[in-house]
Amino acid sequence: MYVNILNYARRRYFWWSVILLIACSGLYLSQAESLPPNGGSWQGYVLGSIGLFLIIWLSCLGIRKRSYASKSANLQAWVSAHIYLGISLIGVATLHCAFQFGLNVHTLAYMLMCAVIVSGLIGLYAYLRYPRLLVENRANQSFEQRLDSLAKIDKEGLALAANCDTEIQHMISSAIDRTAIGGNLLTQFFGRDRSSVAMPTKGTTSKHSQMLSNEGQQTVIDFLVAKIPNTQKPGEAERLQKLLYILGRRQELLRRLRRELSLQLRTKLWLSVHIPLSMALLVSLFVHIFTVFFYW
Amino acid sequence: MLILIRKTRLKNGKVIDQSDSELSTNRVRVGSGNHCDIQLFGDDIATNHSDITVIDEGHLKVTCRANANLSIDGKKLKQATVTLGNWIDIGSHKIALIPPPPGFDASIQVNIDADSQPSVQTRYKHELRLKLPSSRLWSYVLSFVILVNALIFPLLHYLQPDTAKTLQSFGAPSDQIWSTGPLSSPHHLSGLVDNCNSCHTKGFQKVDTATCLSCHADTHSHFPANHPFTSGTDSCQACHKEHNEPQMLIVQDNKLCIDCHKTPISKIDVSGNTMGEMDAATLFSAGQHPHFMPTLLQEKAGEWTKNKALSTQEIREESNLKFPHELHLNIEKVGKKIPDSPQKEALICGDCHTAAPDGEHFLPITMEANCASCHSLDFDDANPQRNLPHAAAEIVRTYLHEFYISQAAQQRYSKPQESARRVPGRDTSARCKNQDPLQCGGVWAKEEIERLFSKGGCVDCHEAYQEEDANGDKQWQVKEVKLNTDWFPTARFSHAAHHIMSADNMGKESCASCHDAATSKLSSDVLMPKMGVCLDCHEEGKKDTAKDNIKLQCIACHAFHNFALPTMTAPAMGDGK
Structure with a gap:
């Protein structure tokens, strides 16, 4: 069977979490009716201590994953346990607080814990899904190789365009110059194509042009498709056909480049949220424990 | 402002081609980014390099963004304003303001160095280098914000209340969030x-x-x-x-x-x-909770004390009042009139016992409020409208003396009158006709006193006894009556909460489910329920699940x-x- 971090060691840590949650539920239900269940009963203190221990242990993954010489259980076991015990933490903490929430530092710690767990779940999804998508998208060609291919066909395109009229020449040159790859976080995350092209202004005979969006090279392709039936010079239609082919190749190359960037970013970005939120959780947990005993 | 942009591409100093484009704007963006109006490439050209503002057709201002420069005659500058025909270097490219052709407000000449066209790899160097948000930085920022707002500001309310209040007026959180x-x-x-x-x-x-x-x-x-x-x-x-x-x-x-x-x-x-x-x-179950020990009202030599019963057997109370509950609740013997009907109906507990506002106790029973409606204090058949005062024995005796001496005087000095009512064998209308009223009336009063205090009348309800007065004469007295109002003064019991036990609130059924009044023949009976009555509904640890028991806390009672x-x-x- 294919082993991943979820079914590692026959889901050993899943069963650990189930047992932990059953034990915690039993503890919660054993609270006397003399007071509403809360974190201040002895059961509440035990549940809180389990939650505190879990949070500290879960945070230690950050240290363990850098300890390459560590002889403790292998990292795969650590991550598998991190995921299952991390998810069970929602149950432990909810039983500790006895479903009581408010606008206070205690619920702040709870909300941060939920946010950390949700970001972790997004990371889990990324780790399980994106590596396969990345491999599929690469199709045995690395990002750099694909950039080289792009440079190569751009050169071919410019050479072909040099034999066409200046209007086509300027348009192709502009489409290549103004092709956008990468960009800011949101652009890369969603794989947005912000390419543009300076196109001849319609209805004028002058050389004046206007800037248009060239998402997916489609504006230029549409222009060439419309142009091919209306060529007059001999051999021009053939050149334009070749240009069209080159633009089609470009379209595909750019699409895969952007997809790679997007998948790479998605695989990493969750951790940039998970870690600061985890630190914030540790601090708010300290505040929670301090304040509860300060105003006992 | 309509601006003409004239681009000339040069390779090795030779013009390759020229193109024009027009822009309707006041600000022309220059840089390697594909959104720039004038796109230039080169190692020293930033994605967003600079903005060109045409002040008028003779003046041009170039302002560079952060980390970008321009130069004039080899001198590096952040911004510059030039007049018509003067060149500004941006990287290896040149820009100048030229006289606009007709129809344009301004015209910018751009000499593009085609040699600086970069490879694809260097071209997208900046766009591909995305810096992820710094985990470390955000960890510090979030931790700081939480520490200050959730710990330090609230803590000031404990350490420095005055400072904290000042800060709170500026929106700082208080210790309420703790x-x-x-x-x-x-x-x-x-x-x-x-x-x-x-x-x-x-x-x-x-x-x-x-x-x-x-x-x-x-x-x-x-x-x-x-x-x-x-x-x-x-x-x-x-x-x-x-x-x-x-x-x-x-x-x-x-x-x-x-x-x-x-x-x-x-x-x-x-x-x-x-x-x-x-x-x-x-x-709270049999054997694990002490039996109920009512506090009883008891009299010893005229001294009333409240004492806890020492045993659960034969608990008796002394009130010096004769009141059989059994008699009063039996329709065969006692009934109250139903208005506009010859029928009678049985008395219910609520006819005499009125709940006090506390929901636990009852208003004290009094002759006037609870007995007089049935038991009038008339004593003379010939004068049924005359009632004895419900007062101390001395007052009653004096009243009777006054009444009968008055009756004797009337018989002695008045014409005989037909009495309204005659009881066979007890015709007293001429008893003192020819006698001394004081003497005859006095004897008559004594006889009546004797009858009321020993046979029927006062003794129906009261305990009477004889006591020697100062003259050595035996005089009838009535034992003082005291009714207990609370048999469990340190415990709590809400009668109001237990009314649900009968649809007929405060009726016979409701009370009788706990108080066995219907069989009580003596007023010394203590009708307080025994613990078993409470256990019927409130026993703890009962195995019988046929009836759901209502668990009680100690502090309920x-x-x-x-x-x-x-x-x-x-x-x-x-x-x-």
Whole structure:
């Protein structure tokens, strides 16, 4: 069977979490009716201590994953346990607080814990899904190789365009110059194509042009498709056909480049949220424990 | 402003081509980014390099963004304003303002160095280098924000209240955000609900008893001397917990009582003298809770005392009143008239017993309010409208003397009159006709007094006895009547809450389910139910599940704070001995 971090060691840590949650539920239900269940009963203190221990242990993954010489259980076991015990933490903490929430530092710690767990779940999804998508998208060609291919066909395109009229020449040159790859976080995350092209202004005979969006090279392709039936010079239609082919190749190359960037970013970005939120959780947990005993 | 942009591409200093484009804007963006109006490439060209502003057709201003430069005659500048025909270098490219052709407001000449066209890899160097948000930086920022707002600002309310209040007026959070839940409604008082320090006076210490007593000075003790719960520094918290959701100020835990009461306890009075032993109680069930011992009203030589019954057998009470409940509840013997009907209906408990506003007790029974409607105090058949005063025996005797002497005087000095009513054999209309009214009336009164106090009349309800007066004459007296109003003065029982036991609230059925009045023939019967009656519904640990038992807390019947004892702030409680 294919082993991943979820079914590692026959889901050993899943069963650990189930047992932990059953034990915690039993503890919660054993609270006397003399007071509403809360974190201040002895059961509440035990549940809180389990939650505190879990949070500290879960945070230690950050240290363990850098300890390459560590002889403790292998990292795969650590991550598998991190995921299952991390998810069970929602149950432990909810039983500790006895479903009581408010606008206070205690619920702040709870909300941060939920946010950390949700970001972790997004990371889990990324780790399980994106590596396969990345491999599929690469199709045995690395990002750099694909950039080289792009440079190569751009050169071919410019050479072909040099034999066409200046209007086509300027348009192709502009489409290549103004092709956008990468960009800011949101652009890369969603794989947005912000390419543009300076196109001849319609209805004028002058050389004046206007800037248009060239998402997916489609504006230029549409222009060439419309142009091919209306060529007059001999051999021009053939050149334009070749240009069209080159633009089609470009379209595909750019699409895969952007997809790679997007998948790479998605695989990493969750951790940039998970870690600061985890630190914030540790601090708010300290505040929670301090304040509860300060105003006992 | 309509601007013409004339681009000339040069390779090795030679013009390759030229192109024009027009822009309708005041600001022309220059850089390697594909959104720039003038796109230039080169190692020293930033994605967003600079902005060109055409001031008028003779003046041009170029302003560089951060980390970008321009140069004029080899001199590096951040911004420059040039006049017509003067060149500005941006990287290896040149820009100048030229005279605009007709129809344009301005014209910019751009000489593009085609040699600086970069490879694809260098071209997208900046766009591909995305810096992820720094985990470390955001960790510090979030931690700092939380520490300051959730810990330091609220902590100031404890350490520096004045500074904290000033900061709070600027929006800084207060220590209210440390609250683990709302205060219970009795504590929703201004100065308390908005000030944590009114109770939380010392950090890392539970709210102490002295703080509670600073407001609750009049709260009574449970125990005359130091009690384990009332002598500790956080003793109130043993039973009273705040900030619960839902609010529950009193801990509902029998264990708090049973911990001490599981073994017999010596009772002591306020002076510290031992008053016998209190039985153990571990559970409200037969054998594990002491039997109910009603407090009985008893008279000894004219002295009335309230004493707890010492045994559950044959409990008798002395009220000196004759009142058989059985007689009054039997329709065969006693009934009350139904208006506009010849029928009669049985009395019900509520006809005499009126619930007091506290829902627990009943208003005192009085002759006037509860008996007089059936039992009139008329005494003379010939004068049924005349009623005896319901007063002390001396007053009644005097009244009767006055009445019969008056009757004798009338017979002696008046013409004979037909009496309204004649009872065969008891015709007294001519009894003192020719006799001395004082003497005859006096004898007549004595006879009537004798009859009322020994045969029928006063003795129907009262205990009468004879006592020698100052002259050595025997005079009839009535024993003082006292009715118990509370057989369990230290316990609580809500009659109001138990009315649901019958649809007929306060009716016979409702009361009779606990009080066996219908068979009680003597007024000395104590009709307080035995514990078994309560156990029927409230027994703890009962295996029989046919009926759902309603579990009771000790404090449902027994108040912890005993009004008969000194307050918790009284010296005896705080001496620490």
